Amino acid sequence: MKKIGITGQNGFVGSHLYNTLGLQPEEYERIDFKKEYFEQPNQLDEFVKKCDVIVHLAAMNRHPDPEVIYFQNIELVKQLVASLKRTGSKAHLLFSSSSQEERDNLYGKSKKEGRSLLADWAKENGGTFTGMVIPNVFGPFGKPNYNSFIATFCHQLTHGENPVVDVDGEVKLIYVGELVQEIINQIQTAENKEHYPVPFTISMKVSEVLAKLEHYKKLYFDHGEIPELVTNFDYQLFNTFRCYFDIASHYPVKFKQNIDARGAFVEVIRLGIGGQCSYSTTVPGITRGNHFHTRKIERFAVIKGKALIQLRKIDTDEVLDFYLDGDEPAYVDMPVWYTHNVKNIGDEELLTIFWINEPYNPEDADTYFENV
Structure with missing residues (x-):
């Protein structure tokens, strides 16, 4: 079992990596990291000593003063290198650099120089280093106006704002789930790669991405209809x-x-894709579910009886409660990475219709059990 620590554990990519590793507890032990460790050398050393693998994701992406970004990111690398040296670590270190390395900006410069500093540590101290140069990453839970233009567009379209394309360039993209799998692959192979350009999975103009999102808003956000989804990118x-x-x-x-x-x-659902539709009866007091999906699209529709549907994002404590009554039929859709359940809180049998976008496959169920 490999012991893996992630700086930037609570960030966009870090949280996805942390949660995905948690799905394979027999292979990986997660060593928790707190950003305060960079200000506490003893705590940072204790963290480093526990790790077989360190994925350095902590970085500043946005700030009004680009020099602050540069010095902050370099300083984080220097503090990590100092701890690696103090502890005599031989860990496999993976670093997330950016395709902006070759651009004339201080963020890209901080990433390129940081990668070089970490590669030097590995050469001088017998460590293993993988310097990943990563294209534009998008996916669930990215911060708008920070992680990705896609996050910004999604937030704007669902909060009554109108996105504007400033520069309609061609953008090379990778979905955060694909990036996480690439990181895990590199952890498993454990090879020295000072400069490893992570392959992008799709290239698309900003305006083309926005057009798809506007289509999703019109059909799904406004009317509850599942749009036609043809490619992996469409689903992502x-x-x-x-x-x-x-x-x-x-x-x-x-x-x-x-x-x-x-x-x-x-009409329970209108859709441009297939899937599986089923229903359940539930006796009073019984709860179904308590699981989550990482890719599936799912709808719960209560048409008879009284139900409590609960959702919780798996790395948070907040539970969302929705009370549904068959006298006023309604539905709740399940976002990815939200564990969910449905409970009969009435005195009669509960009738619930379920739709999911892919038939159940026990060999690839994408269903992970965790209590709400």
Whole structure:
């Protein structure tokens, strides 16, 4: 079992890597890191001594003064190198540099020089170093106006703002889940690679990305319809977009009931893709679920009885409660990386319809059990 520590553990890429490693506890032990360790040499040394692998992701991306970015990022590298030397570490060190290395800006300069400093440490002290040069990363939970233009667009479209394309350039992109898998692959191979350009998975103009997101807003955010999703990038971008809703206020979404003398007709879901539709009956007091998905799109629709649907993002403590009643049929969609359940809180049998975008495959279930 490899003991892995991640500086920047709570950041965008760091949290995805930390959570993904947690899905394989038999292979990886996660050594927790706190940003305060950079100000506490003894704590930093204790952290370094515990690690077989250190993934250095901590960095500053945005600041009004570019020189602050430069000096901050170099200082973090120097502090890490000093701790590696003090402890005599032989750890495998992975560093996240950026494709901006070759651009004329201080952020790119800080990344290139930081990579060089860490490579020198590995050569001089018998460590293993992987210097990853990473393209533009996007995915769920990135900070708008900080991590990615995609995060900014998603936030704006779901919060009543109108995105504007300043420069419509061609952008090389990688989904955060793909990047995490690339990092894990490099951890497993453990080879010295001073300069390793991580391959991008798609190249697209900024305006083309925005057009897709605007389409998702019109169909899904405004009307609850699942759009046609053809490529892996479509699924990745759509799952990213879904994570920028104000979930607590958006759900539950009430269905339109078409009532006549025969009773009521309700359209549960309209979609441009296939999937699996099923239903469950649940006796009073029983809870179903308590699991999460990392890629699947799922809808719970209560059409009879009273239910409590709960969601919690797996690396947080906040639980979102949604009370649904079959007298006013409604649905809640499950964002990726949110563990969720449904409980019958009424006195009669609960009837719930479930739709998910891919049929259940026990060999690749993308279903991880964790109590809400």
